[in-house]
Amino acid sequence: MITVSDLRKVYRQGNNEVVALAGVSLEVPTGKIHGIVGHSGAGKSTLVRCLTLLDQPTSGTVAVNGKELTNVSASELRDARRRIGMVFQHANLFDSRTTEENVGYPLELTGTPKNEIKTKVAQLLELVGLDKFAKAYPSQLSGGQRQRVGIARALATDPDVLLCDEPTSALDPKTTDEILELVKELRGRLNITVLIITHEMHVVKQACDSVSLLEGGKIVEHGDIASVISNAKGRLAQTLMPLPGDAPRSAGSGTILDLLYTGDQATEPVISSLSRQFNIDVNVLAGSVEQLSDQQYAHLRIQLPAGINEQEIINHLQSNGIAVTVKGTK
Numbered sequence: 001m002i003t004v005s006d007l008r009k010v011y012r013q014g015n016n017e018v019v020a021l022a023g024v025s026l027e028v029p030t031g032k033i034h035g036i037v038g039h040s041g042a043g044k045s046t047l048v049r050c051l052t053l054l055d056q057p058t059s060g061t062v063a064v065n066g067k068e069l070t071n072v073s074a075s076e077l078r079d080a081r082r083r084i085g086m087v088f089q090h091a092n093l094f095d096s097r098t099t100e101e102n103v104g105y106p107l108e109l110t111g112t113p114k115n116e117i118k119t120k121v122a123q124l125l126e127l128v129g130l131d132k133f134a135k136a137y138p139s140q141l142s143g144g145q146r147q148r149v150g151i152a153r154a155l156a157t158d159p160d161v162l163l164c165d166e167p168t169s170a171l172d173p174k175t176t177d178e179i180l181e182l183v184k185e186l187r188g189r190l191n192i193t194v195l196i197i198t199h200e201m202h203v204v205k206q207a208c209d210s211v212s213l214l215e216g217g218k219i220v221e222h223g224d225i226a227s228v229i230s231n232a233k234g235r236l237a238q239t240l241m242p243l244p245g246d247a248p249r250s251a252g253s254g255t256i257l258d259l260l261y262t263g264d265q266a267t268e269p270v271i272s273s274l275s276r277q278f279n280i281d282v283n284v285l286a287g288s289v290e291q292l293s294d295q296q297y298a299h300l301r302i303q304l305p306a307g308i309n310e311q312e313i314i315n316h317l318q319s320n321g322i323a324v325t326v327k328g329t330k
């Protein structure tokens, strides 16, 4: 588990102060994958630097499995850093080292005996599916394979947390999905906690159990995927389950509603049962239905006929667990 409590980072520029992190609190249970998304300047890189202790937070704490990593002595800092393994956007491998030498590097730094390094590296390469590439140099590997090396290296010191900073931003869609599958498999096999910093909603949809939206150095929305999608007014719901950009906002007459729903309702005939129950024609203007982490989600824009008691229908939808937003009436 990783627990971040009221983390603040203030940079000084001459007489000015830049508040890069304005009190970030976060708890990710062991074995869960949490995504952190945010626009440029939101504070993502600062958060990464503070979590990996490359930068000292101005205040606040970071703890892994209850052990505080911040405010430790210089001698404890090296041990503290090992509890969080780091995966970078561009795997950041040494070009002059083979796969096995790259993966073994963190163990060399800790003075691990050579035979132990050999055994551990062989295990790690098998874990990430690269056992046949032990002697290859980075230039002989694909982008996805290089990222696998980066992941194996991050796991070399048996960290409790894997912190992935834009791990798939430099990869094509197929390789992205392969790397995300690997991360999901590893958290299951190693029971490791994973934090993924990303600007790609696809990554959140494919891999994350929960997500936080970072903005202006603060977490402005967070929750598990089902709960953020059910919050129809939230920005994460809109970005995770967007309607097409050209979805009509009006068509003929009658109230337009946006419906967001998860789970069983997404596969149930919500619209046809609405039509039957209230004896009305419902016009579907736009929609998307997706399967995320074994759960169905739907986002529909519908139009009700004019001259009916629409509040009764909205109440009915809401009582069935459907998040409803009134977009307008024509």
Ligand SMILES: Nc1ncnc2c1ncn2[C@@H]1O[C@H](COP(=O)(O)OP(=O)(O)OP(=O)(O)O)[C@@H](O)[C@H]1O
Pocket (backbone or CB within 6 Å): 011, 012, 013, 018, 019, 020, 038, 039, 040, 041, 042, 043, 044, 045, 046, 047
């Ligand atoms: N060393 C620094 N000195 C002064 N200000 C800084 C420093 N590092 C970051 N900042 C400021 O802190 C804020 C957050 O920056 P940060 O780089 O963490 O954002 P980010 O979300 O990672 O953005 P990007 O996605 O563009 O990398 C910005 O206003 C930035 O200008």
